[in-house]
Amino acid sequence: MPGKYKSAAMIREEARRLGFEWVGFARVRKLEEEEDRLQDWLNRGLNGKMAYMANHFEMRLDPGKLVPGAKTVVVLMHNYFPKEKQKDPEAPRLARYAFGEDYHFVLKKKLKSLLRFINDEIGEVHGRCFTDSAPVMERQWGALAGLGWTGRNTLLIHPRAGSYYFLAELIIDLELPADEPIRDHCGTCRRCIDACPTGAIAESGYLLDAS
Numbered sequence: 001m002p003g004k005y006k007s008a009a010m011i012r013e014e015a016r017r018l019g020f021e022w023v024g025f026a027r028v029r030k031l032e033e034e035e036d037r038l039q040d041w042l043n044r045g046l047n048g049k050m051a052y053m054a055n056h057f058e059m060r061l062d063p064g065k066l067v068p069g070a071k072t073v074v075v076l077m078h079n080y081f082p083k084e085k086q087k088d089p090e091a092p093r094l095a096r097y098a099f100g101e102d103y104h105f106v107l108k109k110k111l112k113s114l115l116r117f118i119n120d121e122i123g124e125v126h127g128r129c130f131t132d133s134a135p136v137m138e139r140q141w142g143a144l145a146g147l148g149w150t151g152r153n154t155l156l157i158h159p160r161a162g163s164y165y166f167l168a169e170l171i172i173d174l175e176l177p178a179d180e181p182i183r184d185h186c187g188t189c190r191r192c193i194d195a196c197p198t199g200a201i202a203e204s205g206y207l208l209d210a211s
Contacts, residue, residue, distance in 0.1 A: 001123035008176045014117045015076055018110045020168070022077040022158060024145025024179045028070045028171065030062040031140055038137075041207075048211035060135035067128050067171040072178075074170040075138070075145040076114075078107060081164040107131040107168045115170060127172030138167040146179030152205025153192035159185060 002010065008025060015023045038060070047053040059065045063073055080103065111129035118125050130136045139156040143149055148158040155163040159182060186205070193201045200209050 004174075004176050007118075007122050007174065010121060011074065011114070011118060011176070014121075015074075015114055018113055020076040020078050020110065021161065021165075022147050024075045024142070024147040025176045026073045026075065026141055026144040027178045028064050028067075028073055030064070031137060032061070034137060034140055035061055045211055046207070046209045048209075050210060056135040060137060063136060063141075063171045066130075066134065066136070067126075067173070069173045070127065070171045071173055071175045072171075073141045073145065074172065074176070075142045075147055076111075076168045076170075077142070077147060077158065077161075077165040078103075078110075078168065079161070079164060080166055103166050104131055104133055107166060108133075111168055111170060115172075118170075118172070118174070122174070125172050125174045127170055127174075129168070129170055131166065131168040136169055136171075138169065141169060142167055144178075144181055146181055149182050149184045149186075150206065151184075151192065152186050152190060153196075153201060154206060154208045157185075 001007070012023045038057070041047065042054050064070050108129055108131060111131065115125070115127060115129060128134075130138075132138065139150055139154070142156040148156045148163075151157040151163070153163070156165070156167065157163050158165065190205065193203065193205055201207070202209065
């Protein structure tokens with residue numbers, strides 16, 4: 001089996017070949033710093049109709065409970081900004097992420113291909129593929145993997161490419177070198193708060209009211 005730095009480079013290269021623009025690595029651990037914040041958000045009912053957000057609380061904080069023996073969260077970003085805007089002004093307006101095929105199927109296929117590559121080219125690895133379909137705190141793991149920072153809009157913001165990205169994860173039992181987190185670059189900017197049509201972002205930012 002190649003060393004961990006060589007393995008990381010091989011995974012990045014294959015992920016990009018599969019269409020993921022950005023890849024980062026974080027060590028598996030319990031997100032203790034998120035526990036009180038998540039519990040308070042749920043207690044205040046800010047999850048709105050998303051009752052499922054209260055399910056699997058401990059598992060949501062600790063990917064080691066999702067994948068026993070896991071050592072690394074591989075976080076991947078796939079751009080969804082469409083090449084064309086909707087042409088028919090009378091048609092129902094769709095969120096940009098909903099253009100085209102269901103991203104769950106598209107990204108899961110790519111993730112499974114990447115996991116096969118790891119097993120074929122690096123060595124036997126056990127893990128699972130995730131994309132917005134399990135209790136994984138994706139944005140927090142993206143930040144820990146050095147792919148951006150959590151902005152005032154509560155989204156993961158990549159410093160060079162913004163936030164028009166799907167997030168996907170491989171949680172595996174292979175140890176890889178962790179990337180360094182990026183500091184918050186929002187500064188005093190509050191354009192997202194002022195632009196939000198429903199006022200869902202708290203005045204101080206970093207908190208979303210989905211109710």
